[in-house]
Amino acid sequence: MSTTLFFKNKPAIIATSTICGPKESQGNLAEYIETKILDDTFGEKTYEKAECKMLSFTIEKAIENAKLSLDEIDCLISGDLLNQIISSSFSARRLDVPYLGVYNACSTMSEALLLSAAMIDGGYMKNVACATGSHFSTAERQYRYPLELGSVRPPQAQWTVTGAGCAVVSSKGGFLPRITTATVGKVTDFGVTDANNMGAAMAPAAFRTLVNHFEDTGRSPEYYDLILTGDLGALGSRLLKKLCDDKGINVNKNHVDCGEMIYNIDEEEYQGGSGAGCSAVVLNSYVYKRMLERKFNKVLFIATGALLSTLSTQQGESIPSIAHAVAIENGVNYD
Amino acid sequence: MNAKNSNPSYLEYVSKISPKTNEKRSLFRAFWVGGTICLIGQAIRFALEFFFGLYGDILSGTTSIILVGIGSFLNGLGVYDRIGKYAGGGSIVPITGFANSVVSPAMDFKTEGFIYGLAAKMFFIAGPIIVFGVIGSVAVGLIYYVVGLFF
Incomplete structure (x- = not known):
C-alpha cells in the first residue's frame, strides 16, 4: 500500500x-x-x-x-x-x-x-x-x-x-520551492530503550520512510540533491547509513542530518542537536535559502521524532519513533 | 503488521558503535574532587574540635550542617552544578551533593509557585535517598540488635 x-x-x-x-x-x-x-x-x-x-x-x-x-x-x-x-x-x-x-x-x-x-x-x-x-x-x-x-x-x-x-x-507561488510529494511515516520501534540515545531509536523510522518513499515514487536516492534527516545526530546518521547499505540503498553522497549541521560540536553537544526546533531551524534557514539560490533543487526533508514520554520510559517501554518525508523541489510545473 | 518491537541484531550493532563513557577519566575526576570535598570536611571537623571544643554527635552534626550550607550556597551561585558536570559521582556522594539535589529542584521549580513548585518538587531527587536511607538504617539497627542478643 x-x-x-x-x-x-x-x-x-x-x-x-x-x-x-x-x-x-x-x-x-x-x-x-x-x-x-x-x-x-x-x-x-x-x-x-x-x-x-x-x-x-x-x-x-x-x-x-x-x-x-x-x-x-x-x-x-x-x-x-x-x-x-x-x-x-x-x-x-x-x-x-x-x-x-x-x-x-x-x-x-x-x-x-x-x-x-x-x-x-x-x-x-x-x-x-x-x-x-x-x-x-x-x-x-x-x-x-x-x-x-x-x-x-x-x-x-x-x-x-x-x-x-x-x-x-x-497556493500562489511563482518560481519558488514547491512541495511535490510527501510520505507519511509509520511508527517504528526496533527496541531501543536508552532515552539518551535518540539517534539510535529514530534511525529505523527514517530508514523505513526512505524505503517507502523510494518504492512509492519510483525514485532513487540520486534523484535528490539533498536527503535531509531531522535530528538523528552523528550516531543516528551512521546507523541510518548502515541500514540503507544493508538494503542496497546508497545515501552516502547526499545524506546530511540537521542535528549534525547546527553546532560546531566542541563540548557537551556530543552527537549534535535535537528537538523540534533543530530541523525547523536548519530547513527554514540554510536549506531554504540555498533552494532560493538554486544551489539545491531537489530536497527530501525527513524530520524524525521519538514518541516517548518520561512516563513510558519509567515503565520500561522501548522508544517508538516516526519520520515523515516531504519532497521540496525547484523548477516543477510552474503556472 | 509489525507487532514485534525488537530487532536484536540492530540493538547489538547499536551497542557496538555507541560511544562509551571514558571510565578511567570519570573515576579519576570523581576521586580527586570527591576526596577534596571530604578533606575540606575533615578540616572543618578538626577546626571545630580544636577551636570550639565540640565533640561526638554535636561535632559531626555541626560539620555536616556547615558542608550542606556551603554546598547550597555554591549551588545558588551556579558553581556546584559546574563541579557536578565535571566530577559526576565525586560531587554526588559527599553530603554537599545531597544539598545540591535539594536546592537545584527548589530553584528550578520556583517558577511554578512556592507551594506546588518549590516546596512540592524540592525532594523529587532527594526523596528516594531519604526513603532508602531511613529503611537502610532501620535494617542495620535491627541486625545490630539481633546480633547483640547472641554475643
Missing part, C-alpha cells in the same frame, strides 16, 4: 523565518539565521514563556516575510515538545488565527508541511503557516533533571536546540 501523497497543484513555500538562542547563533549556520537572541529567556520570566515567545515571534516574522497579513492566514499548523503543546497553542492564542495543533515530537515540522500541502492542494486553504520550536531549558526540565543539578551527560546524548522556525506554504 502506498503511503505517499502526490500533490497535483504543488503548493509553494513562499517565505520562512527562523530564530535561535545564543548557542545556536554561534553554530555553523549562524549567518543564515534571521533572528538571533543573546538572552535565552528572551526577556521573559520563565523558559516556557521564552519558548512560546520565540515561536510566535518567528511565525509573525515569516508571515511578514511572505507579505501577508494575519487575516490572510487560513491556518496555523504548529506543535512543540512541551506537555499539551502549550507553546504552539499559546502562540495561536496570541496571533488569533485558525489553528491546528499537531504533535509528532521532533518530526512535527515535516508533519506540518505535509498537512499544509494536503490542505492547499485540495483547495481548502490558500495560505498556511507551519511552525515548530524547542528550548533546551524547557526540554531539560520536562524530560530530564533540573538545570542547576549539573548532571553528567553520556557521550551518546544530543543537545536540544533553542530555536524555532516557520514556513508559509501557499
Whole structure:
C-alpha cells in the first residue's frame, strides 16, 4: 500500500523565518539565521514563556516575510515538545488565527508541511503557516533533571536546540520551492530503550520512510540533491547509513542530518542537536535559502521524532519513533 | 503488521558503535574532587574540635550542617552544578551533593509557585535517598540488635 501523497497543484513555500538562542547563533549556520537572541529567556520570566515567545515571534516574522497579513492566514499548523503543546497553542492564542495543533515530537515540522500541502492542494486553504520550536531549558526540565543539578551527560546524548522556525506554504507561488510529494511515516520501534540515545531509536523510522518513499515514487536516492534527516545526530546518521547499505540503498553522497549541521560540536553537544526546533531551524534557514539560490533543487526533508514520554520510559517501554518525508523541489510545473 | 518491537541484531550493532563513557577519566575526576570535598570536611571537623571544643554527635552534626550550607550556597551561585558536570559521582556522594539535589529542584521549580513548585518538587531527587536511607538504617539497627542478643 502506498503511503505517499502526490500533490497535483504543488503548493509553494513562499517565505520562512527562523530564530535561535545564543548557542545556536554561534553554530555553523549562524549567518543564515534571521533572528538571533543573546538572552535565552528572551526577556521573559520563565523558559516556557521564552519558548512560546520565540515561536510566535518567528511565525509573525515569516508571515511578514511572505507579505501577508494575519487575516490572510487560513491556518496555523504548529506543535512543540512541551506537555499539551502549550507553546504552539499559546502562540495561536496570541496571533488569533485558525489553528491546528499537531504533535509528532521532533518530526512535527515535516508533519506540518505535509498537512499544509494536503490542505492547499485540495483547495481548502490558500495560505498556511507551519511552525515548530524547542528550548533546551524547557526540554531539560520536562524530560530530564533540573538545570542547576549539573548532571553528567553520556557521550551518546544530543543537545536540544533553542530555536524555532516557520514556513508559509501557499497556493500562489511563482518560481519558488514547491512541495511535490510527501510520505507519511509509520511508527517504528526496533527496541531501543536508552532515552539518551535518540539517534539510535529514530534511525529505523527514517530508514523505513526512505524505503517507502523510494518504492512509492519510483525514485532513487540520486534523484535528490539533498536527503535531509531531522535530528538523528552523528550516531543516528551512521546507523541510518548502515541500514540503507544493508538494503542496497546508497545515501552516502547526499545524506546530511540537521542535528549534525547546527553546532560546531566542541563540548557537551556530543552527537549534535535535537528537538523540534533543530530541523525547523536548519530547513527554514540554510536549506531554504540555498533552494532560493538554486544551489539545491531537489530536497527530501525527513524530520524524525521519538514518541516517548518520561512516563513510558519509567515503565520500561522501548522508544517508538516516526519520520515523515516531504519532497521540496525547484523548477516543477510552474503556472 | 509489525507487532514485534525488537530487532536484536540492530540493538547489538547499536551497542557496538555507541560511544562509551571514558571510565578511567570519570573515576579519576570523581576521586580527586570527591576526596577534596571530604578533606575540606575533615578540616572543618578538626577546626571545630580544636577551636570550639565540640565533640561526638554535636561535632559531626555541626560539620555536616556547615558542608550542606556551603554546598547550597555554591549551588545558588551556579558553581556546584559546574563541579557536578565535571566530577559526576565525586560531587554526588559527599553530603554537599545531597544539598545540591535539594536546592537545584527548589530553584528550578520556583517558577511554578512556592507551594506546588518549590516546596512540592524540592525532594523529587532527594526523596528516594531519604526513603532508602531511613529503611537502610532501620535494617542495620535491627541486625545490630539481633546480633547483640547472641554475643
